[in-house]
Amino acid sequence: xxxxxxSQIQEPLSELEKAMxxxxxxxxxxxxxxxxxxxxxxxxxxxxxxxxxxxxLKHVKNKATIDEIMKDLDINKDAQISFCEVxxxxxxxxIATHEHLHDVEDQQQQHKHxxxxxx
Numbered sequence: 001x002x003x004x005x006x007s008q009i010q011e012p013l014s015e016l017e018k019a020m021x022x023x024x025x026x027x028x029x030x031x032x033x034x035x036x037x038x039x040x041x042x043x044x045x046x047x048x049x050x051x052x053x054x055x056x057l058k059h060v061k062n063k064a065t066i067d068e069i070m071k072d073l074d075i076n077k078d079a080q081i082s083f084c085e086v087x088x089x090x091x092x093x094x095i096a097t098h099e100h101l102h103d104v105e106d107q108q109q110q111h112k113h114x115x116x117x118x119x
Contacts, residue, residue: 023090026052027083039080042070048086059096 013021027040030048035041040048046066049057064072073085 023087024083027086031083036080039082040086041080042066045070045073045081045086049089053089053093056093056097059100060093061096 026048028037030044030052031038031040033044033047035044049066049069069089070081073081073089075085
């Protein structure tokens with residue numbers, strides 16, 4: 001990972017960059033609680049999910065327990081969840097939420113979530 005010093009950034013952060021910062025900050029709020037400061041234990045992951053994904057996790061079709069999510073994300077089986085591993089969950093939930101917004105839009109026939117998909 002290339003880390004940019006804030007002093008090198010000339011432009012104000014974009015909406016997407018701010019969202020990335022928030023994801024990183026939230027990860028560290030939980031990863032620093034116990035054990036390794038840059039990974040999540042099962043307890044930290046559970047807290048993060050319960051506090052930070054309470055609404056959007058519902059959009060994921062196949063409901064999984066914390067144990068199942070942990071097992072699924074822990075690719076290297078070290079009982080710790082790295083930032084990369086957590087990103088897989090965030091990606092999954094974000095995609096499911098995007099699909100959910102389209103489902104809701106289709107039901108309402110209103111276009112609140114307006115953007116064109118160009119294929």
